[in-house]
Amino acid sequence: MSLVDELKSAVTPRAALLVVGVLALQLLFIASYVGALHAPKPKDVPFGVVAPQQASAALMGRLEKLPGEPLAPRTVADEAEATRQIRNRDIDGALVVDPRGRTDTLLVASGGGKVLAATLETMFTRLEAAERRELRTVDVAPSSAHDFNGLSAFYLVIGWCVGGYICAAILAISAGSRPANRERAVIRLGTLALYSVLGGLGGAVIVGPVLGALPGSVAALWGLGTLVVFAVGATTLALQSLFGVVGIGLAILIVVVAGNPSAGGAFPLPMLPPFWQAIGPALPPGAGTWAARSIAYFRGNDLTASLLVLSAWAVVGTAVTVVMSSLRRAPEPERVASEV
Secondary structure, eight states: OOHHHHHHHHSOHHHHHHHHHHHHHHHHHHHHHHHHHSSOOOOSEEEEEEOOHHHHHHHHHHHHTSTTOOEEEEEOSOHHHHHHHHHTTSOSEEEEOOTTSSEEEEEEOGGGOHHHHHHHHHHHHHHHHHTTOEEEEEESSOOOTTSGGGOHHHHHHHHHHHHHHHHHHHHHHTSOSSOSSHHHHHHHHHHHHHHHHHHHHHHHHIIIIITOOOOSOHHHHHHHHHHHHHHHHHHHHHHHHHHTTHHHHHHHIIIIIIITTTSSSSSOGGGSOHHHHHHGGGSHHHHHHHHHHHHHHSTTOSOHHHHHHHHHHHHHHHHHHHHHHHHOOSOOOOOOGGGO
């Protein structure tokens, strides 16, 4: 047997295509993570300004003209209203100008991201010094002392996402990557649902009572975790039903390659480049991270959009899985190890 014949026998066209796909996935992973995180800087951060009417217009104009447009300032009636908007996650910070003294107050929320809070403090310390004024910083939604850099919510959601697509992948490759009939698809979805309940509970207990990394309701985090795991798992099953084993790679592309760096974990959304800032809230890791931080630090405010995003992934994934399996009336030959 010649070397060419040995090569053709050892590496089939299907295997060669899969290797090319893995290489593309690897390069996309590098481009996505480095592209999103290599040069974080604030851009159009929603920011409140509380100042006397005569000073407000000048201050707003100065903030709008800062190099790089880091802020999207808006006037706010008073400090109480600014605090309310921060806790409702409408804005990420606010400057309260004291017309009778020389010390102004910067309101931040490190629970939404310590890096962003620190960046705002550094920025306004410099701006206030240029005006020969002093700055006092008040954290109205502080992160936990056991939540280093505010990353616990992000890592929790990433763990849930990983569990979701690995569970779905195992359910598929254990008996073929494409459900042969509707009954098998329903069984897999039911198994995934049970796994999601257990995985959601386990994650909530670990970050809460066990490690004390995140405050907030354990029951609420449990519900969120169940939804995150099932949404990612159902999406993975749907992609497998459409594309076979390649669907696992597509799930990794959506969740890991695109979803993780755009989730606002290491750096909050306002510090990411525009592309990742735009896609983050629409993907499971981003929606889950936002919701987890809302539960932990913002009294459960501003959850609706994130829960709707996760629910949409879960519902569409379930529907596609069931429909595609129903279209296959006769079971297909199973290929297990050779496909993986």
